[in-house]
Amino acid sequence: HSFPTRRSSDLLPLPPPPPPPSKALLLALGVITAPGHFNRRVWMRQKLRVTEARRRGVRVLFVLGSQNRMNGKQRKAVRHEERAHRDVIFVRARDYLPHAVAEKSLGWWLYAASHLQAKWVGKTDDDSLTHLPRLEHELRLMATMARQGRSHFYYGVMTWRCWVPFHSEPDGACGARGDDGPLPQRPGGAAPSTSTLPSLIRQCSAGGECRAAI
Numbered sequence: 001h002s003f004p005t006r007r008s009s010d011l012l013p014l015p016p017p018p019p020p021p022s023k024a025l026l027l028a029l030g031v032i033t034a035p036g037h038f039n040r041r042v043w044m045r046q047k048l049r050v051t052e053a054r055r056r057g058v059r060v061l062f063v064l065g066s067q068n069r070m071n072g073k074q075r076k077a078v079r080h081e082e083r084a085h086r087d088v089i090f091v092r093a094r095d096y097l098p099h100a101v102a103e104k105s106l107g108w109w110l111y112a113a114s115h116l117q118a119k120w121v122g123k124t125d126d127d128s129l130t131h132l133p134r135l136e137h138e139l140r141l142m143a144t145m146a147r148q149g150r151s152h153f154y155y156g157v158m159t160w161r162c163w164v165p166f167h168s169e170p171d172g173a174c175g176a177r178g179d180d181g182p183l184p185q186r187p188g189g190a191a192p193s194t195s196t197l198p199s200l201i202r203q204c205s206a207g208g209e210c211r212a213a214i
Helices: 038-048 050-055 072-085 100-115 132-146 196-204
Strands: 025-032 058-067 088-094 118-125 160-163 173-178
Touching: 025 100, 025 132, 038 050, 038 058, 038 072, 050 058, 058 100, 072 088, 088 100, 100 118, 100 160, 118 132, 160 196, 173 196
Parallel strands: 025 058, 025 118, 058 088
Antiparallel strands: 160 173
């Protein structure tokens, strides 16, 4: 398959990332949004009380794709919004259907790992509202598990999937898919796992059918 031809005006260069926080965050929350969803972002800033949340160590960032089809008016408005709030980021992803949501989600995880220092990284969409104080409380409670010798945690719905960035097909997923993964470690033994995760690891290894995936 070949990639679709794009005009240079379709591409929006990535601006510098927002300045890093002075200390590690409790939570960095990426909100997958679309260029034209200005009213949703205004509403979410108000309802989430993002300024208060930041004082508590929670940073909310709205995630757009670097390859997009914004017109001049939208481009100017987004630039103004980014300068005013410093909470709009562009990740390496296509921001038009049918690719947008999945690619921006993957782009957000990669961005957060490279640019942010946070104990937790979360993802949501601009049609959902997270109760931040309750979430923060539960995350802090889970911190007690770290004192029990555990170092990696996942909170929420789990799905194991490999994805080929910028695949020419609308669905760039590859290999097995499922919510089964590592199980609690048995005393004195390695952590057992069910079929999906080992299968994906094999498919994404050198020579596997999903070797181009991440």
